[in-house]
Amino acid sequence: MSEFNLGQSLKGVPKFLNLNTLSAGTLAAIFGCTGPALIVIGGAASGGLTHQQAISWLFAIYFFGGLLGIYLALKYRQPIAGAYSIPGAVLVAGALTQFSLNEAAGAYFVAGVLVLILGVTGLIGKIMRWIPLPIVMGMIVGAMIRFGTGMITSIEAAPLIAGSAVVVYLLSSRYLKKVPPIVSAFVVSMIVALLLNQFKMGDVESGFITPQLVMPSFSLDAIVSIAIPLALLVIGAENAQATGVLMAQGYKPPVNAxxxxxxxxxxxxxxxxxxxxxxxxxxxxxxxxxxxxEKKEGRYAAVIVNGTLFASFGLFAGVVVPFVSAMPGVLVATVAGLAMIGVLLSSLQAAFSDSKFQIGAFFALIIAMSGVSFFSVSSPFWAIIGGVVVSLIIEKSHFTVKSEETKRDETAGVEVV
Incomplete structure (x- = not known):
């Protein structure tokens, strides 16, 4: 991997900033700043937090998540986006009814330390090298398929808005080669939603709010209830999904970093x-x-767009939340589903094109699709565990072949992490 050269990476951004990267980065930001943000706001309300504390929560995860994505995209020139764990927000919302915000912050701190230790020791990189790629790809399909099915259910819920997006996407893919079909679909569905008066402004308080500092306090109960499951979610759900989709697109993600x-x-x-x-x-x-x-080496520019919008959203969360909450959910769900088509296709091909680890990949797919949650840890983590266990029982000989291939790659100096 090339050494980090900030000047060279920044110099390449204007070269790769085009309609494709701008639209993909903007779409990713719209997806991340709509439904997920409302989950955080709802969780903060149910957990008894004030509006100011909820906005500070949004500031933290969006501002620093955006900066994280920008930094990693520039350092590695890969489309590594930063944000936060959506299942983690749901987990935390329930826990806030039992613990104070300071105790929850202490658990967040401990979760961060646990994840940091696993990265510094290189343990996660070693585990990802050992886990078979088809099983990871099966997990990705299972975890991401909800975006595809969400697109179809959106057509049932709002046929004019969602249907127009799908039809325009298909026609644009066929006839408009110079315009990304996702852009055409988004613009047309936005116009249809406006004509149907589907943008509803809520009663959410609006105005710039200064983020609040929270001093962590440490409670063993909070650490057990929040920190450990949250650390597992970050590693087993978010990082594993991101690593899998990057691998599916032909990148070599820096897992430990x-x-x-x-x-x-x-x-x-x-x-x-x-x-x-x-x-x-x-x-x-x-x-x-x-x-x-089409140029994979330039897709990191989409993360620069996404990260900039994320950081701006976090900084001005108190002002923009009412406008974001007005956007129809079916519109976001449909366009997000269309954007995932390529990821799902490449992941399916990587999961089932080879004869090895097929049963393990299948179990990883159906476990991730099921949405099960044990010990407050969501299905992507258990999909990988289940897929590996199944392959160890039924396809154990495939691991021997994989081990030999990995040794050959390491001997030849091939980067596998």
Whole structure:
């Protein structure tokens, strides 16, 4: 991997800033700043936080998540997007009814430290080298397929808005070669939604709010209930998904570095009442997809766009939240599903094109699709565990072949992390 050269990376951004990278980065930001932000706001309200504390939470995860993505994209010139764990927000929302914000912040801090240690020791990189690629890709399909099915259910819920997006996407793919079809689909569906008066402004308070500092306090119960599951979510859900989609698109993601910076992000955000800033699975999938352009070496520019919008959203969360909440959910769901088509296709091919680890990959797919959650840890983590266990039982001989291939790659100096 080439040494970090900030000047050279920054110099390449204007070269790769085009309609594809701009649209992919903007779409990823719209996706991340709509439904997920409302989950945080709802969780803060149910957890008894004030509006100011909720906005500080949003500031922490979006501002530092955006900066994290920009830094890693420039350093590695890969579309590694930063945000936060959406399942983690749900986990934290339930825990806030039992613990004070200061105790929760202490648990966030500990979760960040745990993730940081796993990255510094290189343990995550070693594990990812050992886990078979088809199983990782099966998990990606299972975890991301909800975007595809969400597109179809959106057509049922709002046929004019969602249907127009799908039809325009298909026609643009066929006839408009110079315009990314996702852009045409988004613009037309936005116009249809406006004509149907589907943008509804809520009663959310609006105005610039200064982020609040939160001093962590440490409770063993909070650490067990929040820190450990949150650390597993960051590693087993977000980082694993991002790593998988990057591999599916032909990148060699820096797994250990992604883990280290996810840990640092968790430590920093804890002082503002935020549960973690880490690598983002869905946003990385959008920014690394073919929708971000044919030149894979330039797709990192989409993350620069996404990260800039994320950081701006976090900084001005108190002002923009009411406008974001007005956007129809079916519009966002449909366009996000269209953006995931390339990721899902490449992941399916990587999961089932080879004869090895097929049963393990299948179990990884269906476990991730099921959405099960054990011990507050969501399905992507258990999909990898289940897929590996199944392959160890039924396809054990395939691991011997994989081990020999990995040794040959390391001997030849091939970068596998």
């Amino acid at each position: 992604m883990t280290v910076w996810s840990g640092i992000g968790g430590i920093v955000t804890s002082f503002f009442g935020g549960h973690n800033a880490n690598i983002a699975g869905p946003m990385t999938a959008i920014c690394s997809s073919q929708e971000a352009g």
